[in-house]
Amino acid sequence: MKVSIERSALLKAMSRAQSVVERRNTIPILANVLIEAEGNSLSFRATDLDIEVVDKTDAMVEVAGATTVSAHMLHDIVRKLPDGSTVQLSEDMAAGRIEIRAGRSNFSLATLPREDFPIMASAEYDCNFGAKAALLRRLFDKAKFAISTEETRYYLNGIYLHSATASGGQMLRAVATDGHRLACIDADLPDGADSIPGVIVPRKTVTELLKLLSDDDADIAVSVSETKIRFATPDITLTSKVIDGSFPDYTRVIPQSNVKRLEVDAAEFAQAVDRVSTVSSERSRAVKLALDEDRLVLSVNAPDSGAADEELAVAYGDERLEIGFNAKYLLEIASQVDRENAVFMFNSSGDPTLMREGNDESAVYVVMPMRV
Known part of the structure; x- marks a missing residue:
């Protein structure tokens, strides 16, 4: 593998990847990001076995290939490189290293075989629909403060996304509660979302998703099954397992007679x-x-x-x-x-x-x- 990429594009991709990767890992490969070069693009894949993010960006690929390297180390190196610089990545397969060059700076990092990198199994999704980033961000951003941090009540450690009937008809609803406060946010139900199974989106996934929803007008493809949820733009795909549990009947908590x-x-x-x-x-x-x-x-x-x-x-x-x-x-x-x-x-x-x-x-x- 041998590629050249703008420092700003590489930093953006590595920022997303390293935020998914846990700092402490008992499985060494999970500390790495999988870099794949093909055609005229680079893809960066990171996972903690519960969340997987894949980020594609334009690059000048001289030699196609793939390898894995420490996500946090590569991110720290790129972050400290000068603005506007071009970064060259070249793999030395015999030595098990990747060389990083930018201007007069040279780095050599250890790699691990790409075959060892776990790829999240693609699931059959029960429901597929499209939604504007602004709609999804409002749902998740307004509800996230009420997510419980109490690990014993694991089924409250996320946002319950489902369809619900309200005065305006069928709505896409996000609910979070920790037993002390509750947030219940509705949005117009996107076309195709009427068959969405109720799923609990984990806290970490919500945090990563909100970074993805920065452009209000971006179209997000959402796919949902009973075990996974996926959010995709043309360049980035975020796939996550959902919390295996039943969300409590929150409607009983919402007061109806407060005057x-x-x-x-x-x-x-x-x-x-x-x-x-x-x-x-x-x-x-x-x-x-x-x-x-x-x-x-x-x-x-x-x-x-x-x-x-x-x-x-x-x-x-x-x-x-x-x-x-x-x-x-x-x-x-x-x-x-x-x-x-x-x-x-x-x-x-x-x-x-x-x-x-x-x-x-x-x-x-x-x-x-x-x-x-």
Whole structure:
């Protein structure tokens, strides 16, 4: 194998590859990226056995071939090369090395045989559809903050992607919850997605996918089976196993009878929560919301460090209510609001609270209260 490639194109491809590869590996080949040169393109394949990313980019191929090399090492080398430089990669099969040259810089890295590199088996997909990157990014980006990090409840360690019936008809829905807060995001159901099986997309896959969805107008080909999900553009293919488990019936958690309505400027609210929670050294310290007619007082009382309160002008016309929330959860939910106002719907100080973005019902958030 002998190829020349622009440093910027190589860095982009290696950045994606090395983020999939785990830093610590008990299987040496999994620390490597598979580089394949053919025609006028290079492909870079990386996997951790649960996720596989394949990135194709243009290159000048003098001699076709394939080899594997340390993903993190190659990424670090390319990252430190000068902007605008051309990188030459040439394999010395007899020595089991790959030579990397750019200007006056020369590197020689050990390789492993391409035959040892595991290729994720291609599955028969039950459902295939296309969607704009902007639609998919909204679904996953707005739901990801609520993914659980508790490994014992592994079935909550991802986003549940499925079709659901809402007031607007059949929707493509993404749901995540950790038992303390829940995000439920709807989008118009793309053509061909009505047969999508409900799957739980793992946290790491969501992180890698969001890097892929940077161009709003890009068309993403989505393929789903009961065990795998694949997202593809003309240059990049991300394939992932889905979490083998049943997502709980989240609809029972979403309040239907909350009638006490608070409308507040989302940015002002988030800034006020952030300010009053400063006096507490514990991120989980409860922030108390005291609601009266068109008035909201946020307060934190931390006996070991101090106290703080702040008053906001709001739209609220129901009976007086005092309720407490984890400051971190409030901030994360408030930060999801793209519109000017956030609408909170309360029932009582002990019941889950529902939050929407203005009158938009396609994004619904639920947060459990804390005792204060």
